[in-house]
Amino acid sequence: xxxxxxxxxxxxxxxxxxxxxxxxxxxxxxxxxxxxxxxxxxxxxxxxxxxxxxxxxxxxxxxxxxxxxxxxxxxxxxxxxxxxxxxxxxxxxxxxxxxxxxxxxxxxxxxxxxxxxxxxxxxxxxxxxxxxxxxxxxxxxxxxxxxxxxxxxxxxxxxxxxxxxxxxxxxxxxxxxxxxxxxxxxxxxxx
Amino acid sequence: xxxxxxxxxxxxxxxxxxxxxxxxxxxxxxxxxxxxxxxxxxxxxxxxxxxxxxxxxxxxxxxxxxxxxxxxxxxxxxxxxxxxxxxxxxxxxxxxxxxxxxxxxxxxxxxxxxxxxxxxxxxxxxxxxxxxxxxxxxxxxxxxxxxxxxxxxxxxxxxxxxxxxxxxxxxxxxxxxxxxxxxxxxxxxxx
Numbered sequence: 001x002x003x004x005x006x007x008x009x010x011x012x013x014x015x016x017x018x019x020x021x022x023x024x025x026x027x028x029x030x031x032x033x034x035x036x037x038x039x040x041x042x043x044x045x046x047x048x049x050x051x052x053x054x055x056x057x058x059x060x061x062x063x064x065x066x067x068x069x070x071x072x073x074x075x076x077x078x079x080x081x082x083x084x085x086x087x088x089x090x091x092x093x094x095x096x097x098x099x100x101x102x103x104x105x106x107x108x109x110x111x112x113x114x115x116x117x118x119x120x121x122x123x124x125x126x127x128x129x130x131x132x133x134x135x136x137x138x139x140x141x142x143x144x145x146x147x148x149x150x151x152x153x154x155x156x157x158x159x160x161x162x163x164x165x166x167x168x169x170x171x172x173x174x175x176x177x178x179x180x181x182x183x184x185x186x187x188x189x190x191x
Numbered sequence: 192x193x194x195x196x197x198x199x200x201x202x203x204x205x206x207x208x209x210x211x212x213x214x215x216x217x218x219x220x221x222x223x224x225x226x227x228x229x230x231x232x233x234x235x236x237x238x239x240x241x242x243x244x245x246x247x248x249x250x251x252x253x254x255x256x257x258x259x260x261x262x263x264x265x266x267x268x269x270x271x272x273x274x275x276x277x278x279x280x281x282x283x284x285x286x287x288x289x290x291x292x293x294x295x296x297x298x299x300x301x302x303x304x305x306x307x308x309x310x311x312x313x314x315x316x317x318x319x320x321x322x323x324x325x326x327x328x329x330x331x332x333x334x335x336x337x338x339x340x341x342x343x344x345x346x347x348x349x350x351x352x353x354x355x356x357x358x359x360x361x362x363x364x365x366x367x368x369x370x371x372x373x374x375x376x377x378x379x380x381x382x
């Protein structure tokens with residue numbers, strides 16, 4: 001877990017609200033879910049560390065090198081990948097506060113290209129998209145989203161498209177975002 | 192590519208030696224190889240970013256947040272993973288300067304546990320081990336190494352074990368460390 005100073009303060013507040021569904025970010029929910037999958041010994045899916053460029057490291061103390069200058073990089077792949085039932089899984093998670101549409105600008109073109117590659121090489125590529133205002137989290141097949149992006153000239157995809165074409169992932173207190181259930185359905189036939 | 196200040200200086204020297212096989216680190220060779228696979232449009236394998244804990248970020252300039260305090264974390268997974276021919280690939284790369292043995296201490300227990308998990312969930316788990324003194328790079332099935340670790344009480348695995356049980360990856364100027372050739376052999380039958 002990366003502790004951005006801004007975020008840290010928010011975490012504390014969230015912990016006080018304790019177990020409120022709305023208080024948790026999508027990232028927190030997915031990390032919790034992946035931890036559950038790992039502990040239940042069914043899948044190994046991890047969030048990749050944030051890519052940064054390190055410019056300066058202070059090696060004064062031999063045991064604890066301190067990075068004193070570094071910058072965030074634009075990610076060239078998605079945030080999550082792993083293995084489940086012999087399948088390569090790869091996905092990006094995004095949340096939007098809009099009630100009506102999902103702005104495409106929040107996904108980097110690199111990431112879309114990466115998802116297209118994963119499909120081509122035989123992996124399962126998807127997105128987990130949360131509409132915070134509707135309190136809904138969708139499992140979106142990357143292929144469906146890429147096709148829709150090809151079809152449209154708009155800079156966003158309407159909420160109704162997600163409602164009609166994607167799978168709603170019900171919220172669960174034990175397995176927060178049980179996306180492997182959707183993968184199971186895909187693998188066991190039928191969409 | 193992460194530019195540690197120490198490493199940077201070394202790169203410059205290495206570039207002057209130009210194309211010397213010995214001048215390149217195993218990590219550089221693997222990154223080059225993965226770049227080749229990506230550009231040749233056959234596999235998407237990436238090195239994970241170095242996991243760090245960010246303690247302080249300077250947001251003075253809105254566009255370029257500067258990380259001013261961060262620390263290296265112990266990795267909980269391996270360095271590389273990706274997808275090829277519908278398979279999940281996961282591996283760790285290590286080089287040793289010893290002529291006679293590979294010290295097990297240079298692999299974190301977390302990483303061995305992770306490789307065991309990958310095998311269990313149906314991925315292809317391996318290591319790429321370079322004996323710098325012999326100028327040899329081996330493809331090591333994680334299962335073979337884990338079995339050998341179970342069998343021995345020694346803190347290292349002899350060079351002869353690699354010679355007898357692992358696959359030598361020939362060095363190639365175009366595809367530096369063509370490990371997918373070994374994967375092809377695995378997938379197409381035979382070891």
